[in-house]
Amino acid sequence: MSFAPLDPVLHNQLRLAVMSLLVAVEEGDFNFLLEKTGATRGNLSVQITKLKEADYITVKKSFKDNYPNTLCAISPKGLKAFEQYVTAIKEYLKS
């Protein structure tokens, strides 16, 4: 029996955590993701960039109370990739 290869963009602990959070909420800002994942600012920033480059999330930069605010939301492509990833993981577990 052959298995679908796991998406390398999603098969990373922090990127998967960010995607899981964004699947559950409509949109979340950088501080929300930082608090929930417990990651460092630098690492989170790098992983957000990678998810954005893969077109899995959209990133909007704005200002909130005079401070820069990064707002992230999952894209349709990201949602599809996430669903495929979860299906593939479940297939692995069934085997």
Add this chain to the structure above:
Amino acid sequence: MEQTLTAEQSLKLIDDMMRQAKRSFHRMSFYFLLWGVLLIGAMLTEYFMDRAGHPFHGKSWGVVGIIGGIVSSMHGARQGKKEGASTAMDRVMMWLWAAFVITMLVTIIGYGVSGGGTPAGSIMVLTGLPTFVSGQLMRFKPLIFGGILFWVLGALSYFVDPQMITWLYVGAMLFGYVIPGYMLKRQEDVLRAA
């Protein structure tokens, strides 16, 4: 967080993060407590001033409608700034209650201006709608029962003595709004602390 994930770890991580995200909801209890107390206050003020021979002719409704509208808007705006995430349900709830506040303002101020008697029956029936829908969306039974209570007592108020409407209204606000609002506040506190 850079390490190889097993299939089990991946699923556990997804589950953990989704549970975390569910704790990021907007607090709704504030609105139930605020409007419950304000609307009971307006009704009792009208009732007792009328009995004392100094009728307010519905002015209390207009005053609490404006106070409630302003305080709700300010609280909503402040909470929106504080929260780092918003869910689709937050958006549905926000527009449901915003539409309700506008409907209530028009109704209450309209009654106050026209001197068309007590708006208590209309307020009860109108309040049943967002209360019931919020209870269903949040799967919070006290609010579902609260919404039904508003509809039942609101319908009843069209058939009873005007004096009796006051107490039906106070009962509906207390058991359909303030008590479920307080129970919701306790649940929100527990979920936030978890």
